[in-house]
Amino acid sequence: MRKALAVARWEFIEKVKTKAFIISLILTPLFMIGAFVLPTLLITKPDTEPRIIGVIDETNELGKLLSNKLEDKFKLPDGKPNYIIRHIGNRALLNLEEAKKEADNLVVKEDIEGYLIIRSSIYNDSVFEYRAQNVGNIKVTERLNRTIRDLIIEKKLKAEGLDPEVIKKLTFPIELKSVKISKTGEEEESDFKTMFFSAYIFIMAMFILIISTGQLLVRSMVEEKSNRIIEVLMSSSSANDLMVGKILGLSALGFVQIGTWALIGVAIALKFGTAIISLTSALVLLPFFILGYLFYAAIFVGVGAPLSTEQEAQQVTGYLVMILFIPLLLAMWIMQDPNSPLISILTFIPLLTPTMMAIRIPIQMPSVFEILANIIVLSLSTVAAMWAAAKIFRTTVLSYGKRPSIKELWHYLKSK
Amino acid sequence: MLTVKNIRKEFSTVVAVDDVSFEVKRGEVFGLLGPNGAGKTTTIRTILNIIQPNRGDIFFDGKPFDDAIRNKLGYLPEERGLYKKNKLLNTIVYFATLKGVPQTEARKRAYDWLKRLDLLAYAERKVEELSKGNQQKVQFIIAILHNPELVILDEPFSGLDPVNQIVLKDLFMEMKDKGKAIIFSTHMMEQAEKLSDKICLIDHGRVVIEGKLSEVKSRFGKNTVHIEFDGDAEFLKATDGIDKLLLYENSAEFEISDHQVVTNMFALLTQKLKIRKYEMIEPSLHSIFLSMVGGNKIKKSEGVSL
Numbered sequence: 226m227r228k229a230l231a232v233a234r235w236e237f238i239e240k241v242k243t244k245a246f247i248i249s250l251i252l253t254p255l256f257m258i259g260a261f262v263l264p265t266l267l268i269t270k271p272d273t274e275p276r277i278i279g280v281i282d283e284t285n286e287l288g289k290l291l292s293n294k295l296e297d298k299f300k301l302p303d304g305k306p307n308y309i310i311r312h313i314g315n316r317a318l319l320n321l322e323e324a325k326k327e328a329d330n331l332v333v334k335e336d337i338e339g340y341l342i343i344r345s346s347i348y349n350d351s352v353f354e355y356r357a358q359n360v361g362n363i364k365v366t367e368r369l370n371r372t373i374r375d376l377i378i379e380k381k382l383k384a385e386g387l388d389p390e391v392i393k394k395l396t397f398p399i400e401l402k403s404v405k406i407s408k409t410g411e412e413e414e415s416d417f418k419t420m421f422f423s424a425y426i427f428i429m430a431m432f433i434l435i436i437s438t439g440q441l442l443v444r445s446m447v448e449e450k451s452n453r454i455i456e457v458l459m460s461s462s463s464a465n466d467l468m469v470g471k472i473l474g475l476s477a478l479g480f481v482q483i484g485t486w487a488l489i490g491v492a493i494a495l496k497f498g499t500a501i502i503s504l505t506s507a508l509v510l511l512p513f514f515i516l517g518y519l520f521y522a523a524i525f526v527g528v529g530a531p532l533s534t535e536q537e538a539q540q541v542t543g544y545l546v547m548i549l550f551i552p553l554l555l556a557m558w559i560m561q562d563p564n565s566p567l568i569s570i571l572t573f574i575p576l577l578t579p580t581m582m583a584i585r586i587p588i589q590m591p592s593v594f595e596i597l598a599n600i601i602v603l604s605l606s607t608v609a610a611m612w613a614a615a616k617i618f619r620t621t622v623l624s625y626g627k628r629p630s631i632k633e634l635w636h637y638l639k640s641k
Numbered sequence: 642m643l644t645v646k647n648i649r650k651e652f653s654t655v656v657a658v659d660d661v662s663f664e665v666k667r668g669e670v671f672g673l674l675g676p677n678g679a680g681k682t683t684t685i686r687t688i689l690n691i692i693q694p695n696r697g698d699i700f701f702d703g704k705p706f707d708d709a710i711r712n713k714l715g716y717l718p719e720e721r722g723l724y725k726k727n728k729l730l731n732t733i734v735y736f737a738t739l740k741g742v743p744q745t746e747a748r749k750r751a752y753d754w755l756k757r758l759d760l761l762a763y764a765e766r767k768v769e770e771l772s773k774g775n776q777q778k779v780q781f782i783i784a785i786l787h788n789p790e791l792v793i794l795d796e797p798f799s800g801l802d803p804v805n806q807i808v809l810k811d812l813f814m815e816m817k818d819k820g821k822a823i824i825f826s827t828h829m830m831e832q833a834e835k836l837s838d839k840i841c842l843i844d845h846g847r848v849v850i851e852g853k854l855s856e857v858k859s860r861f862g863k864n865t866v867h868i869e870f871d872g873d874a875e876f877l878k879a880t881d882g883i884d885k886l887l888l889y890e891n892s893a894e895f896e897i898s899d900h901q902v903v904t905n906m907f908a909l910l911t912q913k914l915k916i917r918k919y920e921m922i923e924p925s926l927h928s929i930f931l932s933m934v935g936g937n938k939i940k941k942s943e944g945v946s947l
Binding site: 227228231232235239243448451452453454456457458459460461462463623 | 686689690691692708711714716718720721722723724725726727731735736738739740741780783784
């Protein structure tokens with residue numbers, strides 16, 4: 226065991242000091258923030274200048290109404306209207322083609338943001354056109370669309386002799402507030418988004434940990450094989466100590482990484498005041514997290530030990546990651562009926578247990594019996610996987626070139 | 642110190658080592674000889690418990706292998722390699738701690754050795770910045786830093802320049818004087834001849850000769866002639882009574898099979914060549930090696946062609 230600790234210490238200290246590790250430790254959260262947080266912040270950022278929208282209006286009516294309504298509804302922080310409507314073309318005697326040419330010019334010169342074409346047929350086919358250099362500005366198109374829809378509905382209601390205000394009151398939207406009742410009978414306000422997010426965060430954490438540590442394990446074994454250090458190591462320490470030491474050291478590395486990111490995540494979550502993970506779920510998930518992690522680590526060792534090149538290693542880790550992802554493909558189905566018998570059975574497959582549980586537990590806590598049974602099955606599988614990995618490690622870590630066949634692997638497992 | 646008894650190791654279809662036995666005592670330098678692929682490395686790995694033999698036993702002072710014995714063994718593998726990105730000193734200390742040496746002690750010893758082998762300037766540098774020869778010296782330090790009782794060196798001289806070969810030889814002798822047992826493998830017979838007390842020649846996984854170097858040599862008799870000369874000695878190839886001829890540019894070694902010829906030999910040679918040296922010696926390990934191993938091969942290939 227002392228030797229295992231020496232190996233663990235070496236793997237941890239020497240890797241934690243590398244530039245690659247430090248860079249990924251800092252860069253990954255920055256990247257995440259950059260990729261997810263910034264765009265949302267930018268989209269929700271209000272405009273500071275009014276946007277001018279052109280209108281070619283065949284109805285000679287909607288354009289004016291739109292202008293009033295927009296100015297009324299959307300204001301800039303300083304109180305000025307956010308959108309200013311500019312009529313294009315001769316209003317009394319409109320020539321559509323000429324007006325379009327004029328408007329196109331204005332768009333190209335960037336005098337206007339874009340322009341609408343409202344045909345007189347709009348009351349029948351409910352279609353209007355928006356033309357701009359950038360039609361991807363969802364905020365603008367969304368608002369224009371909604372406002373015009375409201376105007377047309379209003380007008381149609383009036384034509385039928387109905388009062389829009391009364392209609393609005395009568396057709397108010399019904400809001401569904403879902404309350405999750407946990408096993409202990411407590412109420413817990415919960416909506417789809419929260420559930421989805423907690424499952425999502427657990428799974429992501431597990432993925433990152435398993436994949437990054439798994440790759441480190443495989444890479445470190447392949448490296449020691451290719452520079453033949455493995456022989457000196459094997460003459461100094463038992464294969465078991467070596468394997469345990471590697472798993473310990475690189476896991477510690479993985480936990481430092483995920484821990485740092487989790488802290489950053491929590492800090493951000495607290496700042497924005499959203500608690501998305503329930504503590505109970507996290508505690509129940511913890512054993513699955515750890516066991517699942519160890520189970521996969523053993524598999525990575527068993528699969529990685531016979532390999533001798535970096536390319537092979539990448540291929541094989543790729544396959545393993547795919548297995549890890551299967552439950553994610555089933556996520557929607559699981560969320561619909563988390564306690565169906567088929568899902569319960571699938572959960573007992575050790576390769577799937579951790580991810581399945583990560584999805585199921587936040588949605589609907591499985592029965593205590595099921596949780597315990599799964600922990601037992603996963604523990605036994607982990608012990609078996611570790612045992613098998615040690616066997617394979619011991620026998621194949623000195624072999625080069627050819628990958629062992631399934632038959633040979635079976636033979637290794639039987640050898641003493 | 643070490644007793645190897647009838648070990649046999651098979652790899653799927655090949656028998657790498659078959660019925661190999663020998664013994665190594667403290668203060669002895671043991672040369673494990675044989676051509677490439679003879680089974681030397683497999684034998685060594687078996688001793689180190691890196692691989693298990695299919696049959697046979699290995700004892701250390703009469704006891705079978707256990708975890709405690711690992712710390713008493715030092716190993717320099719044939720295929721050299723180190724962690725490239727790590728610092729020299731850290732790497733050495735790591736391997737020593739794996740052998741049970743406490744950190745601080747390992748650090749101290751590592752400094753001493755680096756100093757002695759002229760590597761102190763590199764202590765805080767990355768291993769990849771070192772030349773091949775220097776990396777090999779580092780590996781040698783790793784093999785002996787924990788003060789092992791049995792040191793096993795697989796082809797220790799390959800890749801070393803003459804100066805460092807001498808350094809290594811001195812170290813050999815020093816360890817021998819301290820009562821360590823040393824096993825080294827080589828296919829270079831000159832090295833083995835100079836250093837070994839005992840040899841074991843393996844071919845195709847089997848022991849061909851084993852024993853004290855002097856005994857092995859005398860077993861092959863004292864009818865070998867070694868000459869150094871100027872001139873063209875091609876005629877020796879066709880001379881009757883000359884056997885196992887090793888002909889070089891300015892020297893030759895051969896056995897005289899026919900005693901009738903011995904008396905005439907010197908006269909014959911001086912007549913045709915300018916002889917600078919004429920010596921009746923024991924055969925060199927090289928010629929023993931060739932006659933035992935090379936001869937075998939030639940016979941075999943003849944058998945195939947027939």
